[in-house]
Amino acid sequence: SVEIGESVRGEDVYIIQSGCGEINDNLMELLIMINACKIASSSRVTAVIPCFPYARQDKKDKSRAPISAKLVANMLSVAGADHIITMDLHASQIQGFFDIPVDNLYAEPAVLQWIKENILEWRNCIIVSPDAGGAKRVTSIADRLNVEFALIHKERKKANEVDRMVLVGDVKDRIAILVDDMADTCGTICHAADKLVSAGATKVYAILTHGIFSGPAISRINNAAFEAVVVTNTIPQDEKMKHCPKIQVIDISMILAEAIRRTHNGESVSYLFSHVPL
Numbered sequence: 022s023v024e025i026g027e028s029v030r031g032e033d034v035y036i037i038q039s040g041c042g043e044i045n046d047n048l049m050e051l052l053i054m055i056n057a058c059k060i061a062s063s064s065r066v067t068a069v070i071p072c073f074p075y076a077r078q079d080k081k082d083k084s085r086a087p088i089s090a091k092l093v094a095n096m097l098s099v100a101g102a103d104h105i106i107t108m109d110l111h112a113s114q115i116q117g118f119f120d121i122p123v124d125n126l127y128a129e130p131a132v133l134q135w136i137k138e139n140i141l142e143w144r145n146c147i148i149v150s151p152d153a154g155g156a157k158r159v160t161s162i163a164d165r166l167n168v169e170f171a172l173i174h175k176e177r178k179k180a181n182e183v184d185r186m187v188l189v190g191d192v193k194d195r196i197a198i199l200v201d202d203m204a205d206t207c208g209t210i211c212h213a214a215d216k217l218v219s220a221g222a223t224k225v226y227a228i229l230t231h232g233i234f235s236g237p238a239i240s241r242i243n244n245a246a247f248e249a250v251v252v253t254n255t256i257p258q259d260e261k262m263k264h265c266p267k268i269q270v271i272d273i274s275m276i277l278a279e280a281i282r283r284t285h286n287g288e289s290v291s292y293l294f295s296h297v298p299l
Contacts, residue, residue, distance in 0.1 A: 040074030
């Protein structure tokens with residue numbers, strides 16, 4: 022049951038709900054709230070979804086598989102959302118599942134800022150992608166820091182389990198920074214960290230936008246060779262941080278706040294793709 026506590030008639034409404042925790046309950050609540058605001062005559066309803074639910078199921082990777090991300094997009098549209106603000110979508114093409122505007126914000130500016138502020142010898146680092154899919158993300162960060170990048174090619178036998186890894190690039194005597202958009206069971210990044218250490222990297226950091234950390238993730242991180250695992254707070258991390266001292270958090274609330282302010286005032290949001298709001 023959802024009841025909006027005050028009048029929203031003619032208002033520009035922003036509903037914030039991340040796709041984490043009890044995902045299905047949260048998604049359902051979001052849909053009901055959007056609908057409640059819509060039929061209470063609000064002028065526009067924007068769903069702010071820092072971590073988009075079901076974003077990994079964005080194609081039919083085997084026969085009879087659903088495309089759940091498209092289903093979620095349809096549900097949001099049907100519920101009455103006029104606009105979506107999200108962060109680091111697993112695949113940018115998900116924006117095309119919607120017929121309404123989608124602002125896909127990037128954590129990249131905040132990540133660059135964190136690297137420069139927290140890694141003293143960042144000029145001697147190498148940015149590494151734990152899979153070929155993240156190559157674009159990694160090259161972009163490497164270009165802006167003016168450092169080199171490397172890739173790890175992985176082969177999966179089945180979902181969530183990695184079989185074999187091949188490192189492409191030279192990480193010897195450098196600080197390796199693994200960058201990815203999400204870590205779930207952390208099998209991939211922990212494998213990757215071992216691979217980098219055995220290839221001669223001096224230190225290994227991991228920087229991830231969405232830290233889902235399900236199942237054995239926390240114990241894997243504690244046992245892995247990371248200096249730090251840095252995630253944003255698109256998903257709340259307070260509980261996880263208690264059990265894992267290696268986890269550090271970049272606060273991205275400012276980026277979302279500025280995106281909401283700019284959207285409300287009809288200003289351009291593209292400034293946020295390359296800058297962190299002050």
